[in-house]
Amino acid sequence: AQSVTQLDSHVSVSEGTPVLLRCNYSSSYSPSLFWYVQHPNKGLQLLLKYTSAATLVKGINGFEAEFKKSETSFHLTKPSAHMSDAAEYFCVVSPFSGGYNKLIFGAGTRLAVHP
Amino acid sequence: DAGVTQSPTHLIKTRGQQVTLRCSPKSGHDTVSWYQQALGQGPQFIFQYYEEEERQRGNFPDRFSGHQFPNYSSELNVNALLLGDSALYLCASSFKGDQPQHFGDGTRLSIL
Numbered sequence: 001a002q003s004v005t006q007l008d009s010h011v012s013v014s015e016g017t018p019v020l021l022r023c024n025y026s027s028s029y030s031p032s033l034f035w036y037v038q039h040p041n042k043g044l045q046l047l048l049k050y051t052s053a054a055t056l057v058k059g060i061n062g063f064e065a066e067f068k069k070s071e072t073s074f075h076l077t078k079p080s081a082h083m084s085d086a087a088e089y090f091c092v093v094s095p096f097s098g099g100y101n102k103l104i105f106g107a108g109t110r111l112a113v114h115p
Numbered sequence: 116d117a118g119v120t121q122s123p124t125h126l127i128k129t130r131g132q133q134v135t136l137r138c139s140p141k142s143g144h145d146t147v148s149w150y151q152q153a154l155g156q157g158p159q160f161i162f163q164y165y166e167e168e169e170r171q172r173g174n175f176p177d178r179f180s181g182h183q184f185p186n187y188s189s190e191l192n193v194n195a196l197l198l199g200d201s202a203l204y205l206c207a208s209s210f211k212g213d214q215p216q217h218f219g220d221g222t223r224l225s226i227l
Binding site: 032034036041042043044045046049051090094101102103104105106107108 | 119148150156157158159160163171173205207209213214215216217218219220221
């Protein structure tokens with residue numbers, strides 16, 4: 001069975017400092033992995049996706065993530081946090097099942113950004 | 116280009132009632148998935164519709180049912196509502212079940 005573990009429920013950073021949100025996954029084969037962001041009272045916005053083309057994936061708003069198969073990790077990073085980055089972040093794995101894909105979400109990491 | 120739209124945005128029901136939530140997929144998308152997001156948790160997959168048929172189902176009871184129409188829009192029905200059904204219900208669409216899925220802003224369902 002596939003699963004996702006987000007290692008931190010809350011992360012707090014100062015504006016202008018780096019962001020690291022950690023995610024480990026469990027999969028019996030090479031998965032599709034995603035990071036989504038959710039701002040308060042809003043739906044989910046796709047930040048980036050990994051689908052085996054390249055291990056370092058660049059997303060929107062300066063975010064990127066590195067797929068490390070040996071460590072079963074897919075950590076999300078950003079060099080410099082902005083106040084607008086404060087939100088809930090979800091690491092997501094998608095098992096491929098006969099052409100029909102569902103998303104399995106981690107519990108989420110709440111990012112706080114302080115001035 | 117309209118994204119995924121859901122209605123209503125908020126809904127209040129009482130235990131035992133039935134509810135219907137609606138979703139219009141992003142233009143060009145033909146697959147609709149529904150997720151339940153309880154407060155403080157990640158979304159949980161309910162089911163997915165493609166070509167008007169339920170293709171996959173998560174671990175939800177039969178009280179949760181759905182439908183997809185020829186124009187690809189979809190409904191989620193929940194019968195015999197329980198307090199634990201209070202959640203944000205998210206609809207996501209994609210093309211032929213491929214990734215990524217695009218999400219609507221959700222329907223906030225409160226059960227009293």
